[in-house]
Amino acid sequence: MMKSLKINLNLLLIVAFWWLSFGLLEAQNEHRGKIKATSLRQEYLPKITWIYPSSPSVDRNQRAELIFCVKSPLNLAIQSLTLVKDKKEIPLKLSQLKKGGKCGNGGSQYNYIIEFVVDDIDRELEFSVKATNEAGTSKSATRKVTAKNVDIRKLVKKLKPDFNRKKYYALIFAVNDYKNQKKLKRPIEDAQRLSRVLKEYYGFEVETYPNPTRGEVIDALNRVKKKLDPKNYKHNNLLIFYSGHGTVVDKNGYWMLKDAGDKPSSWLSNAEVLSLINTLAFNCRDILMVIDACYSGAIFTPNSEIKSGSLPIQVLNKAESYQAITSNFLRFIREDSPFVDCLAGALRNNELPFVTSSRIFNSLKSCFLSISPENIPQFRKLNVKANINIGDFIFYQKSKAVEMQRK
Template sequence: MFGITFGRKNSSNEFSFLISSNGNYKFRKFLNNVNNDIIPYTYSSAIKTGSNEINKLKIVKSGQLLRFYINDIYINETPFQPFFGNKFGYTVYFEREIAVDYLDIKYQTTSYNNPPIVKIIEPSVEVERGFKIVKSKRILVKGVATDVDGIYEITVNGTEANVAEDGTFSANVPLKYGKNELIVKATDLKQASSSKTFIIKRASSNSNPTPIVHEKLDIGFGKYYALIIGVSEYDDKTIPDLNGEPTKDAQNLANVLISNYTFNKENVTVLKNPTENQINREFIKLSRKINKNDNLVIFYAGHGNYDKKTEKGYWMPSNSNRDFEENIILNTSIVTYIKAIPSKHTLLISDACFSGSILTRTRSLSNASNAVKAKYALTSRKAITSGALETVPNKSVFMEYLIKKLKDNSREYLSAGQLFNMIEDPIIDNPRGDKTQRPIYAPISGTGNEGGDFILIRRN
């Protein structure tokens, strides 16, 4: 076998990710001269096995996971273990020879490369839920961006600003009548970036400008992302299809989030009848682009299952095999993905059989009315599920009321707890529903929930 050795202190303490000429790979830990296989000898069709074939190996640390790729195809992952040292090299056995054409080592997380800090000086818009109303055709945006690695670029709505050596910047921005969303984005030399978004409203010539009024796009709330998954059709013919209902529900939810709430279309991903790999890749993409101020909704509708004997619950993507439990996504994997996404708030909504198996065992809900800021201040990782450890109907009463209440809501700020209170009784009391079906709202175990709540912000 041959491959990459890293985290090395000496020849007795190192990690190695190795491949073989017959298409297998393994990941091992060498501790005090004792070999421990973390990922055992495993076959992968991603490995090119012909003579003199080139294989690209990639290892990425994402949160507390190490993920492995061969020729840019994700193949496996394992919990991160601290390295012995910082030496890096190659392992080659049994008279083999390798040639290394390209080596790239870089920090993948903001833990090692914090993005720039952006402060807007002019106009004075950094107030809670504020936007400024003006009559002018253009507005001068001034501010300062700081970063230990140095500022590479600052743009306002995609146009490069004038930047001084100390990070102060200015840009003269044209305005249309009505609301204008201004996005100031600063990027450092390592290509980490951050942005500030605010609203300038250009009033008509016969209206009286007001210095500051309330607006729903609170610049302190970060961006809103959504990963929405609906699986109605299955390759395995022993798994009954769901007559298009989950994919329809997924699209309906995406539409209401984009139309009624502050989810921009480019930040909403809808997967219809995806495979296991397609779902896994979207989770990985989210872990790379979401930052600590952002908010994420994850939705799944489709078949789910739960083994009481092993206490193993999972989602069933379109390529699942029921008999051998292949191409499934375990609850433990979902928890790991959620833990690796550094959002401020993550809300999981699951409409599947046995969906409650992912939740904390003890349900605790408080009906106390807290201020939006207090709810938002603490990190949250919670889920709303259509049931606990029971089956749910194919035509979803849960989704009917979820979509209805999201559309009918007139509050500027709607917490996930308030949304759950709106749908719980109607679902239980619905004459078409199963009286044993009881939706649940609770923290997700082991993901870092600190007691906050997800806040939905309604558009005008």
Template sequence: MKRQTVYLLITVLFALASQAQPTRGPGKPAPLSPVISAGQTGKYVALLVGVAQYDDPLIEDLNYPLEDIKELADILMNYHFKRSDIITLPNPKEQLFFETLNKLTSTLGPTDNLLIFFSGHGELVRDRNYYWLAADAQKGSREGWISVPLMLEALSEVDCKHTLLIIDSCHGGAVFKQVPASKKGSVADALRANSDVIRQYGELKSGEAITSGTPQEVVPDKSHFFAALKTCLTTNPYQYVLSSGLFNCIREHVISSQNRAIFKGIKITPQRSKVNYLDDKGGEFIFYKPTGVRVAETRRIEPPVTSTQTIKVSKGTQELTVRARPGQVITIQASGSLVAGPNVGVVTPIGKTHYLLFSLSHYNLEPSLPHGALLYRFAPDETWRYCGDLCTLQAPASGEATIQLTVNDNNQVDNSGAFVVQVQVR
């Protein structure tokens, strides 16, 4: 176990991999939810740091950080990271760490993306001073202790578009201390985002972190957090995934593995938020996989509906304008069926919650609603609502409403068949 004396493993995208208990079951896959291309520009640069062996015999060595940063480097090659832009630091001393960080960040421009992953011991002193332990760290002094606030302050001077830290360590959540609540809505909101919202996240600056646990939690040497990170990135079929989507996938995997009856390891609570010192304007880091599947975008239905319109809903979001008198009734009636991927089978507009013996909530856009159900909403930033095979709405006071329809499925690229939906103004 990473020492409770506050040895932090930080998966801050300076990548060191998690550590310790032999319990690493990935659980049932929690698929990533897709995003749409935001015209992503700039290069992708990663600093992956793993500290497993320490000069001081009083500091416990770790088994997995070096293996994890090597694996992560290979995975990132599939996400538009050039090999020359992926720097791995196995067992660095404090001075080498900062020299490498300064050299790397000096090459970044205003459209570039920086990923830092760190895995190794850490110290949390007096519940507020947070350090990573470099290979030359000494137990009884601050020599070889990397000050995380000092590192973040240095990163605040770097002019790049997106910065993401991934931290897999004891007390990793300390990186968020004295930081206000998360900058955006729920993770589900980010996963539901249409192409316009995704484009906005890509254009806005971001400075955030994903950690394996809270400031109080310890994490194992062989971490099921890193196992989840690895699984989410290697099984993702999509071209574009937001950092919030990655976090959601990691969290679902961790929860799933910890809920298994055979789990005997240390339980952790992954966290995600903005990071103090870093310039965050509400954007998100976007993972770009050139070989991934591009997701169907929102399709605009014309002309506006004034009486009756029949459309098909299967992949992507269908958007239409309904014109009616204020207070007039709008009915949405759906029939037909579709196959929502090879593992789910046939679904009708009412959806279903289970397939054979497992829950389908992992595959939902809206976790609380039946999988594969027909959903609707009035605006891109609203929560999806259940329609099923019949729902009745009321025209707003303006008499004109924009309605979006979609299938409650975060992997719509696998869908075949369609729901036949009739929208009628009465």
């Protein structure tokens, strides 16, 4: 009997040991499962990379440019992107964002690259980005932007002598009446409206060309070079405006002037325009093109995005700028486009003595999209001269500078 009891006791110990081992194994497996699930969830998380500002907190002067990239792993589609500004959610429309591309210099490929500009920051603001993909996983990232107080009168006193030496020229080309193409109603009227604003508010010397031919545009661009004294290179500013028909063939963009026929040889190509501007650039440090035509964004080359918006105006004023504002990228645009109305309004409503073209563009874009959301205006660098091109075309209201100093 004692022997039987001893056997039963040993058997009980074996069963207990087995049960304990099984329990520990189950616990380990459960723990590993949680770790694996957590790791798997981490793999599903979207990735957000801030390009600018790069640090969690950065000081900026009245204006902030936010640039960040969003990537979703395992080919999971991004379903929503939300920017939170000062606790207020701003849903971002995926259809209007730049898709694909490398994030930063030498970075990896991303689903979306987002640029968001905030004007007139007068305090610390916190921005948060939340990305959600089709797996239902979300990721957030936060940055702070702090404003510095700016003494406008001191800025005017410092910059006024330099700006008083600046020369502002504008060439305005607009075509209503075509020999072989559909006639338009708005271009000349829009051109006249823009000309008045440039003359009356900013002191431009304006040359207007209603219904020019291809040859007349080329002659005008060659002729203006004589006005641009190379000795005054850093103080010369040239604005070139075109409104009329535009087209694109095999990714090559064209302006269609009054004498435009059915063959591309009768059109003015973007390549020819840029070649002429390259020659002007040796006499003029700042050139801004404004194009209101179908497929006008074809004038840009890849990687032409502008990253200079957050630099102080003192820095922008010392650097070269060759830029363009277009009413669309590579799309047809309706004839009653509000593009020039929004541009003229942004220039007319500006209350500052100095205003950058990037700031004017932001006002224009906001106005334009509220009326015509099917097209997205573009503001990018032109492929002109082999330089860094980090400056900005700066509009100067002399009357505002005088008024500011009297206060």
